[in-house]
Amino acid sequence: MKPIRLTIALLAIVSSSVSSLAGDSDVIGFGEKYVSRNCTWCHGPSLQGFAISPRLAGQGRQYIENQLERLRSHSRNNPYSVAYMANTAASLSPETAHAVAVYLSTLTPETRADGNKDRAAEGEAIFQGGIPSSNVPACAFCHGPEAQGVREMPRLGGQSYYYLKRRLTQWNEGYSGSAEHMPGVASTLSPDNIEALASYLSFVK
């Protein structure tokens, strides 16, 4: 082989393996490919959630990356997580997990609005101010005034009532005890508080 052809061949081999992670748009494209082939089955064609699978669209990148790791390691050990997500998460390389997280964070979330409308006002009060008399902290302090989340703290606004209720209840059942902050917070919430909170959040745009 002439030197120049060898050079071109080598360049082609090397660049084809790194180009998918070269720039932002490449990362997103890579993530979209993976997600559309693997995640839409359960999480819905536009990742807005379906049945027991939560909405992933518009979720925080850092949060998704952390959850994929916690699912992989079985730190998130509630039955659905273990049955449906642990192996999937384990099959993701760190680069793919990152790309998936970046891609999902770029999608526009839709409000699920599947909670109990009558409990929403009460849930809002708990979300914004907590309940000092029973030591429930104000969720808005970490999750933001519109439950939009930031950094590793997830967006809760518009998430499915059923999913939020299950998550909060599971911490009180002893699952996912190694999560940061939340087991302690959940322990201050009564089932009635959870009902109100999950309802309210499902309507937040």
Place this chain on the structure above:
Amino acid sequence: MKAISFKLALQTAVLTAVFSTAGLADGGDAAGPAKGDVQTKVEYCKNCHGAAGEGFHGYYTAPRIAGQTVKYFENQFKALLDRKRDDPIAKMFMVHALDGMSPSTRAGVASYFSRLNPPPLERGRGSLAAKGKKIYEDGVPDASVPACFACHGQDAKGDAENPRLAGQLSSYTAAQLAGWTKYRQKDPTTPGASNVMAQIASNLTKPQIEALSAYLSSLK
């Protein structure tokens, strides 16, 4: 027979009384003595202020309260409850958080946190912190800014009503200094409002505030 029935009835009555109150759902109404207990309240504070009171960055930032002076705690609780201090985040969360906390619980909470000394949450930024150190130790004579150490101590651990600044989160310190006259000086007669601070804070420039905040955030 009659005696046995009476005993059974009494036992049943006692059990009913005990379990009917223990089974009350938490909904903000069941604020029995255990809920206001200092240890329970301390756990409540830690949700936002950090597991050891070192401060925390949620969507909003809660300042470090570990190692703070008891007198300063007292003054701030009072200023918040009297609405004499209303910097935006404190107004959003602290007034409500202090709701229903008895003076003795507040004192217990203050005492608990005053005795903690976790490492600083932040590391301070090298060159900026060096500039801040100079201001802390020398003041800014040209701008009538006295050296901070004179009141806050060489180690910035404070004394009585002069708060500890060591390890304070930089964004918090900066916000307080920038907003002092607007939010902390509403009533100069408020204990701890500190007329001195209002003057000092207004005399500091924004870069100086940033440098000071960076320096203080790294102090153990």
